Amino acid sequence: MAENHESDSRKLLRALRQTMAEAEAGQERLDRITRLIAGSMQADVCSIYLFRDAETLELCATEGLKPEAVHQTRLRVGEGLVGRVARFHRPINTDDAPSQHGFRYMPETGEEVLASFLGVPIQRLGETLGVLVVQSKEARIYSEDEVYGLEVVAMVLAEMAELGAFVGEGAALSAPHQRPETFQGGIGQEGAAEGRVWLHEPRVVVTNPVADDPEAEVARLRQAIDELRVSVDELLAVSAGGDAEQLQVLEAYRMFANSKGWMRRMEADIARGLSAEAAVEKEQSTARARMNQVPDPYLRERLHDLDDLSNRLLRILTGQGSETGAEMPDDPILRATNIGPGELLEYGRKLKGVVLEEGSVGSHAAIVARALAIPLIVNAQRITTEALNGDHIMVDGEQGVVHLRPDDSVVSAFRDKIAMQAQAQKRYASIRDKPATTRDGVTVALHMNAGLMADLPSLNGSGAEGVGLYRTELQFLTRAHMPKRSELVEYYARVMNAAAGKRVVFRTLDIGSDKVLPYMKPTDEPNPALGWRAIRVGLDKPGILRMQLQALVRAAEGRPLTVMFPFIAQWDEYRAARAEVDKVIARER
Structure with missing residues (x-):
């Protein structure tokens, strides 16, 4: 050579x-x-x-x-x-x-x-x-x-x-994707689940790594790149004037899609005998190897952008889109690189669990998983390259462990653990309708937490006397834009109707710290958990707080309404927030 x-x-x-x-x-x-x-x-x-x-x-x-x-x-x-x-x-x-x-x-x-x-x-x-x-x-x-x-x-x-x-x-x-594998990750939501893998994004498999006609392969690559550039430009046009962070990502996509160096390296690979798909995957593999070694978070994000763009290009070249004809199993456990809160909500309670290769315990997806009460593991490295649709999988949300294609000993031990949890649930169910009365005769009212309409059907069966905390931020976090007042009125009315007269405590918007709205610019401060968040955001942006309070009052239609303010630290904060409620009630009469 x-x-x-x-x-x-x-x-x-x-x-x-x-x-x-x-x-x-x-x-x-x-x-x-x-x-x-x-x-x-x-x-x-x-x-x-x-x-x-x-x-x-x-x-x-x-x-x-x-x-x-x-x-x-x-x-x-x-x-x-x-x-x-x-x-x-x-x-x-x-x-x-x-x-x-x-x-x-x-x-x-x-x-x-x-x-x-x-x-x-x-x-x-x-x-x-x-x-x-x-x-x-x-x-x-x-x-x-x-x-x-x-x-x-x-x-x-x-x-x-x-x-x-x-x-x-x-x-x-040994055959690929056949051996038992164990992955350690972070705990996004506790719980244990057993099921079958369902791929959020089907894997792209290059079946023709070698090609005979370099000129034809270069032509295919250039045509696919042109199609990719058009799709990125269309995304930018649709997102113009939207979230600045999203626009930054799309601008990075456009920069890479127009990179002469990226194109030149792939054409050089094709000249040596690779197919267009294999050339793209070779560059993607190189970028991923660098991603694991680069300490700078900004550079890691840009390499991540290139990785995502490579996936888009591979789907164009191979024609392997999201519709593969596979049917979701009855007990799906979702496997994804990452996932947005809106996408996770679309799956809803059909999922038994979620395993992400990336993500964090404070992500919007983790917030939704907690609301859905489904086990979530984040940062499970290599899970996306190893798991296939239909693989047997067990998720231990208490230890942060994922067992893929487990052997009989692991299956037996895990099922024993699930059986013990089921027995505990039966014991709880047997006493749920009994009053929570102390020995000295004081009865304590037990209420449930909720944040989704899907939670409300379980209210009657839970034994709870009402909803002690309804997290309203999920309707804001799972959208790409601010919800309209009319949409909130309709939603809050449905919540109250589903509660069938039981008390629901609505907490006003609790954002900030780890809960950043995709359409609101985050504030850079040394201690965001104790800084500009929760009620302070509402008081600094009274238009949002008033809109939400108006929606709650209109949805109640004269029924009893209970409102909670999040993260009150000073008396003045409560007094100012209560004044906003009084103003809204006066206007709505």
Whole structure:
């Protein structure tokens, strides 16, 4: 591959595609691939290491080392040069391997002390699946073109692995998306749930990573980019004058969509033999790998924008949209990268639980999940690349753990836990209609919390005497714009009607701190939790408070109305808020 690297690269990729098309066992396919790469790179050794578990790499195929070392030689992540490639997700290229920091000589492989070493990560969408290595006795630094070419080959190997081309015996060659997996995340809402995975955004699978006609692939890519640019411009036109943060994201989309560097890199990948889809995914995988290493939050956000834009471009190229024909299971647990509160509300109580790869415990989605009382796990890393529609999944919202395709022992223990919780619920149900009276004769009224219309049907069955706190901010948080007064009147009237005469305490808008309206500019202050929030926002923006109070009074239509003000810290705040209520009542008479 040292000379005429472009044609050699395409020739090698075509050979890989032919290997993938032929009916042979996964091990035989890997063995043939190492021979092809060693010959193309004019290397004495070519080896493929794949992960057998999260921390261990296993030699799965080699040309030039002892065959008996295959599936016997293993390295921890960070151990030796191979382990360092896996840990840092970037190539190592040296003409004096023994002098490199972290070098480990492995006599069991029968290797001589080979001078040259080039290792590149086999990665897909930012997840490292293994390491591809070429070595030579001759001391040489591989050229930038050769390194780049080997990265392209590694990307194709990653796609082949995703398609199940290397399935064989042993953990390292197990079928993808079949093994039990456990993910640790943050607790957005407590609870336990068992069900089947439902993908909020179906996975895009590249089934044709190699192409024969670079010119045709470049034309397809440019056409898709043009379509992407038009869609971004349309989104910007619709959002003009809207939320500044949303506009900033869309402007970043437009910047990337018009990036000549992005286009140039993808065209270079196509010139080496990749299809348009594979070229996009290679750039996306590189961006995701960077995203995990960049500490600056602004740069991470921009790389996230590029990742999302790549997904849009892949859907245009593959035609794999959101409508896949799959039917939602009876016990769906939603898996998503992230999700907005409005989208989560559309699913409603059909969901048994939610697992997000991103998100935070203070996000709007977490607020809605708490209102719906469905378990939510956030920051479950790698869940989006591993979980498939219909996979068995168990969500432990008390420990922040997700069990994907769990084995029998985990299933048994988890179901025992759910059964114990169900027994506790039965005990609570048996005493719910009894008065909460203390031994000295004082009866305490028990009320429920609510924030959605979906909560109200459970009022009668809960044993509660009313709603002690109705959170009104959810109707503001789940919209892209301020709700109209008439909409609030209709909504609050439905709440009171559903309560059927039982007392409902409406808390006025509680925003600020971690609850920021998408159409209201957040205030930058050192301690937002104790600063400009809740009733202080209402008093500073009396138009919003008056509109909400007017809607409540009109919805009551003469019925008893109870209003709570959030986060009162001083007597003056209560007095000013109460004065607003009195003004509204006087005007509405």
